[in-house]
Amino acid sequence: GASGEGNVERIVDRRRSRKGRVEYLVRWRGYSSESDTWEPETHLSACMSYVHEFNRRHLERDAALLRSTRGPPCEPGGGRSGGAPGPARGRPAGETGRHPAGTRPGEGPHGDPAPEPEPAATVAATSPRDPHDPRGGPLPLQLRYNASRPDFLFLSPGNTGLMEAVTGATGAVGKRRLEERSTFDKRLRVSVRQTESAYRYRDIVVKKQDGFTYILLSTKSSENNALNPEVMKEIQSAMATAASDDSKLVLIGAVGSVFCCGLDFLYFIRRLADDRKKESIKMAETIRTFVNTFIQFRKPIVAAVNGPALGLGAALLPLCDVVWANEKAWFQTPYSTCGQTPDGCSSFTFPRIMGPASANELLLGGRKLTAQEACLKGLVSQVLWPGTFTQEVMLRIKELVAVDSQVLQESKALMRSTSRGALEQANERECEALKRVWGSLQGTDSILQFLQKRTELC
Structure with a gap:
């Protein structure tokens, strides 16, 4: 299900992928542990409260481990010398703090949910005895969890012996745990303000930012950000919201290394097999x-x-007003290869912006364009350096957002006024052609042949 707050039951584990990205194991509401999935933190922007709660529980477990590795306080007349560490307590001998085999953090030995800890924002541990306390009481240490800094343990003001009292007390294992904690997910911190204005769908990520709406393709129902009816409906929903709120513009991007691989033909072919005529009409109308x-x-x-x-x-x-491309991006419309006619008004827009000859190369021959070639032909506004692509985009977006919203809308209306009707007519003609092609047996066979070699394209 989508990673919205209402669909997540809890976070049960955390790991770091081979690329260094932090991922969380999500328990979906209404599903068993067999349906748990690993999700990067960027996919959980609308339910960060669960992530923060998981991180807080980890801190509590670490603090419990810290207490268990410290010996009992030295009693007067006891058999130990003053302050010498005694044997670990609070954990049976031979137990290392790992979860029982076959279970995950937050689960009991049989997979049932373990009791949730109290949601305390402060976890107390004990330090060496307070020299200023006439009763010889312990000096309290406060390990604080900060929601905006989930990768750090904070010492409350006045406690200056953190490294001596904490790492010295826990030994090598505890020190290593704290060092690992300090490097946890520094790059993917999400501020409270960003979290409150973020919305999560199943196949897209939508972030309402200052002055604009950011829509990112991040498909789970298709591969390589391909478009099927579910993805299209989510994009339409996000754009309808942006059209009615105070957003000055919409920025469309993608998560991962692929922008969009076009239509999800695997999705379509499964439905064409049931009722080719009916499903071809339904799909064309969706487009x-x-x-x-x-x-x-x-x-x-x-x-x-x-x-x-x-x-x-x-x-x-x-159909977009500005297109910025990563220099590593490339563009292709292999319609003839997959047994399809042009869509997206490309039969009208491509000849108009790049001339009939170049348009025929793309729409009939399936020629692949580099980002620089696409820029020269008018398909792309500007090509940006890969290493700073996101930063460059955001800088330019801020410049656009600084313009008055009425000026932006009126300017776009002027530039699109002569072509809007023609675009709608072109879209209608293209969809009628798609119904005829997809409704034929030859069209279905062409899609099957395309699916067999699609890995060569995307």
Whole structure:
């Protein structure tokens, strides 16, 4: 399910991937542990309270480990010399603090949920005895959890002996745990303000930022950010919200190294097998509505193309007002290869912006364009350096957001006034052609052949 707060039951584990990205194991509400999935923190922006609660429980367990590795306080007349550490307590001999085999953090030995700890923001441990206390009481240490800094333990003011009292008391294992904690996820911190204004769908991530709405393709129902009816409906929903709120513009990007691989033909072929005529009409109508959303959107649309854009993913770019591309991105519309006719108004926009000859190379021959070639032909506004692509995009977005919203909308209306009707007509013609092609047996066979070699394209 989507990573919205209402769909997540709790976070049960955390790991770091081979690329160094922190991921959380999510227990989905209404599903068993067999359906748990590993999700990067960027996918959990709408339910960070669960992430913070998980991190807090980890701190509590670490503090409990700290207490268990310290010996009991030295009693007068006892058999130990003053202050010498005694044997570990609070844990049976031979137990190392690891979870029993076959269980995850937060679960009992049989997979049932373990009792939740009290949601205390402060975890207390004990330090060497307070020299200023006439009763010889322990000096309290406060290990504080800060929601905006989940990777750090904070010592409350006045306690200056953190390294001596904590790392010296826990030994090598405790010290290593704290060192690992200090490096945890420094790059993916999410502020409270960002979390409150973020929304999570199943196949897209939508962030409402200062002056604009950021829509990122991050598909779970398809591969390589491909477009199926579910993905399209989520994008339409996000754009409808942006059209009615105070967003001055919409920025469209993608998570990962691929921008969009066009239509999800694997999704389509499964439905064409049931009722080819009916499903071809249904799919074409879905595309027509989706493309019209871009044609009729009154606020500026900016596309940040971070990687390959194929098929409908490339055809939509002329319907955006500004297109910035990563230099590593490339563009292709292999319609003839997959037995499909042009979509996304490309039969109208491509000849208009790059001339009939170049458009035919792309729409009929499936020629692949580099980012620089796409820029020269007018498909891309500007090519940006890969290493600083996101930063450059955000700088330019801030410049656009600084413009008055009425000026932006009126300017777009002037530039689109002569082409809007033609675009809608082109979209209608293209979808009618798709119904005819997909409704034929030859069209279905062409899609099957394309699926067999699609890995060569994306």
